[in-house]
Amino acid sequence: MKRLDFYSTxxxxxxxxxxxxxxxxxxxxGCDALGIPGHFQVLTLEERGVSDAPELPRYHMSWIARADAVAV
Known part of the structure; x- marks a missing residue:
């Protein structure tokens, strides 16, 4: 899975x-303009492969590229 996680500090x-x-x-x-299909999703700690969540940086959500998306 290719993804980008969004955090705030x-x-x-x-x-x-x-x-x-x-x-x-x-x-x-930007992804629409480049033809990169995907979606936003809030992932659990387990789905992100993280054992604990510090106060900062704070995770908000992830952009998950569709499996058949072509890399630019």
């Missing part, structure tokens, strides 16, 4: 969600 309840929305929208737009 602040505990701000205001900045982090707004920034995350901008990051994800830009990422999805």
């Amino acid at each position: 602040t505990t701000s309840r205001f900045y982090a969600p707004a920034a995350l929305g901008i990051w994800c929208a830009n990422w999805e737009t």
Whole structure:
């Protein structure tokens, strides 16, 4: 599975969600423009291969490329 994980390095309840929305929208737009199919998904610790989650950086979600996606 090819994926990109999105994290924030602040505990701000205001900045982090707004920034995350901008990051994800830009990422999805770029992938669409390049013809890279995929989707966003929130993965569990186990799915990410992580044993514990520190407070920072804080994981938010992952972009998972479709298995048949062509690398650019």
